[in-house]
Amino acid sequence: MTDQDSHPLTPQDCLVAMMIAVSASDEQIRTAELVKIESAIDNLPIFATYDVDRMKTVSQMVFDLFAEEDGLDALFGLVTDNLPERLYETAYALACDVAASDGLLDETELRFLGEIRYQLNIDRLHAAAIERGARARHVRE
Template sequence: MTERISAQDALIWVMVCVAAADGKMTDAELHTIGEIVKTLPAFKGYDVNRLPDSARACGAMLHAPKGLEEVTKMIGAGLPPEAHDTAYALACELAAVDSKLEIYEARLLQIVRGGLKVDRLTAVAIERAVQARYRRI
């Protein structure tokens, strides 16, 4: 049976997965995760001091055999269905932080979208909104 994590930790794990998709987490990605956790209503009541431990736990699990598969299962188990689109939106936010979508991040977004069963229309709307939000002009 898959271990359960809180809904807030599941959202953090989604962001950590995308940030770590290329093998490194940039300062901008870490800063964005921190700001999201401090400001998004989904994290109301979450102890921000738990953030580093949650991120480390996700990272450790990702390095285990079949780590991404297990992390994906835990994220799905930790989130109520109505938060699956929120998780996908946060994944897209992290992918957009450095202004370029790497192949690793694109593949991870596909895995997240499929694992959380985010329908294609919802996914496209989220992706478009994130593109507009992070557009440089």
């Protein structure tokens, strides 16, 4: 078995999956959310060596999992298996930025962010700081 077989997702794939998942959680992927995801991939150091062509594959994986009964559990299983714990807060921060990017946080997105917090065991105080930062970065007049 090769390393690729045992780790089908790179840490960057996991970050992309969380961004796509929060965007798709309300069943509407908005342009502002896609722009935020692309901007993160284009500008953040964690994605410096990321093959952007993988975004389509990762997105399709997320959509396929969302269509399955236990797909959300499977998604979080893949993420926790392939994302180093040191990047859990990064995943949450990126998801919060995507959710806040269109200025609309509906109940579905908020529940999904809560599930990310729970699954990745994000400390409440750290989560509050991350959420406040996302709100501050995406405030509208």
